[in-house]
Amino acid sequence: MRPSQPDSDLGDALTTVSKPRPALNGVDTPTLFATLDAVKASPELAKFQFRATNRWLSGTHNRSTIRGFFGAGQEDESRTEDFSYDADHPAVLVGNGNGPTPVEFLLHAVAACLTAGIANIAAARGVVLHEVSSTVEGDIDLLGILGLSDTVRNGYQGIRVNFRISADASEEDVRALVEQSRARSAVYDVLTSGVPVSIDVATG
Amino acid sequence: MRPSQPDSDLGDALTTVSKPRPALNGVDTPTLFATLDAVKASPELAKFQFRATNRWLSGTHNRSTIRGFFGAGQEDESRTEDFSYDADHPAVLVGNGNGPTPVEFLLHAVAACLTAGIANIAAARGVVLHEVSSTVEGDIDLLGILGLSDTVRNGYQGIRVNFRISADASEEDVRALVEQSRARSAVYDVLTSGVPVSIDVATG
Numbered sequence: 143m144r145p146s147q148p149d150s151d152l153g154d155a156l157t158t159v160s161k162p163r164p165a166l167n168g169v170d171t172p173t174l175f176a177t178l179d180a181v182k183a184s185p186e187l188a189k190f191q192f193r194a195t196n197r198w199l200s201g202t203h204n205r206s207t208i209r210g211f212f213g214a215g216q217e218d219e220s221r222t223e224d225f226s227y228d229a230d231h232p233a234v235l236v237g238n239g240n241g242p243t244p245v246e247f248l249l250h251a252v253a254a255c256l257t258a259g260i261a262n263i264a265a266a267r268g269v270v271l272h273e274v275s276s277t278v279e280g281d282i283d284l285l286g287i288l289g290l291s292d293t294v295r296n297g298y299q300g301i302r303v304n305f306r307i308s309a310d311a312s313e314e315d316v317r318a319l320v321e322q323s324r325a326r327s328a329v330y331d332v333l334t335s336g337v338p339v340s341i342d343v344a345t346g
Numbered sequence: 347m348r349p350s351q352p353d354s355d356l357g358d359a360l361t362t363v364s365k366p367r368p369a370l371n372g373v374d375t376p377t378l379f380a381t382l383d384a385v386k387a388s389p390e391l392a393k394f395q396f397r398a399t400n401r402w403l404s405g406t407h408n409r410s411t412i413r414g415f416f417g418a419g420q421e422d423e424s425r426t427e428d429f430s431y432d433a434d435h436p437a438v439l440v441g442n443g444n445g446p447t448p449v450e451f452l453l454h455a456v457a458a459c460l461t462a463g464i465a466n467i468a469a470a471r472g473v474v475l476h477e478v479s480s481t482v483e484g485d486i487d488l489l490g491i492l493g494l495s496d497t498v499r500n501g502y503q504g505i506r507v508n509f510r511i512s513a514d515a516s517e518e519d520v521r522a523l524v525e526q527s528r529a530r531s532a533v534y535d536v537l538t539s540g541v542p543v544s545i546d547v548a549t550g
Contacts, residue, residue, distance in 0.1 A: 168404030188488040196457035198478035200372030204461040206454035208446045229458035244459035250410035253400035254433035255448035257408045274402035284392040297535035301543045331501035336540035339505045
């Protein structure tokens with residue numbers, strides 16, 4: 143099939159234009175577009191399953207490991223070591239502070255997802271990035287999880303992401319990068335729209 | 347005020363029963379209930395703000411740091427060092443695999459939150475835990491984020507959490523621990539019900 147070339151976008155229709163994009167911002171843009179072509183030709187390659195395993199250590203301290211996943215038609219073997227992350231509650235919440243709280247990892251996840259999207263989309267649009275930094279804040283009223291209110295929700299009441307971006311582009315174009323990243327962000331979608339979560343238990 | 351004592355629960359009405367619970371499973375149960383009492387007396391202590399900062403490194407590789415938060419009426423100072431986490435896309439998604447994908451951190455977050463809850467609730471109920479381990483799987487069809495479908499969502503289509511729990515309790519009581527943890531989990535709530543996420547951009 144004819145290779146797609148970037149129009150003004152990654153993550154929308156893969157319109158073919160005349161000028162191929164070189165690698166940019168550390169993004170291998172030609173391979174990115176070749177990957178899009180491959181998935182377009184074989185949509186089943188897009189079915190992925192990600193995984194984590196978690197083990198309780200003591201109190202509210204527990205540890206997850208992340209490594210294998212299925213995608214592009216096969217079990218991934220590119221990761222040669224586990225990624226490992228601790229979570230805990232801080233002292234003020236009667237934990238030992240051996241890691242961030244679980245809800246703080248949600249803030250990392252949304253910043254990371256939006257930022258990766260901005261880098262890919264900038265490369266696809268030929269925009270040179272100098273800096274993409276962000277702060278994320280999440281407000282939560284613990285009256286919910288502490289069981290002290292039936293009207294306060296358990297989770298965050300709102301999350302705010304504030305980006306600072308320096309790029310060789312107009313402010314309008316930079317804002318358009320962020321908007322396109324938001325529009326195609328997996329984590330933003332999950333956080334804003336929710337996802338079914340099933341829980342099973344084996345005992346013994 | 348009269349100290350609360352655990353009934354069968356943490357995270358529902360703080361019913362007072364006759365028998366105080368000692369520390370258990372690494373959970374300082376007396377302090378946990380004292381904390382609940384303090385928040386019950388001064389509900390504004392329950393207002394927390396968690397934060398993360400993120401910086402783009404190259405391509406889809408970026409790094410978050412997590413440290414400060416506001417809660418219990420003041421800025422927390424218990425954390426003496428930053429927690430730092432990298433995220434990246436794997437090679438098959440044209441990244442360099444310098445960290446898990448952002449969506450994998452969501453799986454860690456939900457396992458960690460449910461597990462911390464199980465530990466606290468077990469302590470409150472006087473249940474000795476021997477093992478709490480879990481695997482989490484998330485199915486995602488990348489036709490969404492790749493912009494190759496207007497009907498496939500960007501995020502996970504479903505997440506499954508499978509616990510294995512060994513405890514000095516009946517299967518029914520173990521399942522009730524998990525159910526109570528689910529019912530008061532901040533991450534489960536955010537993932538299943540969604541949360542407003544606002545995004546702002548400063549350029550230059």
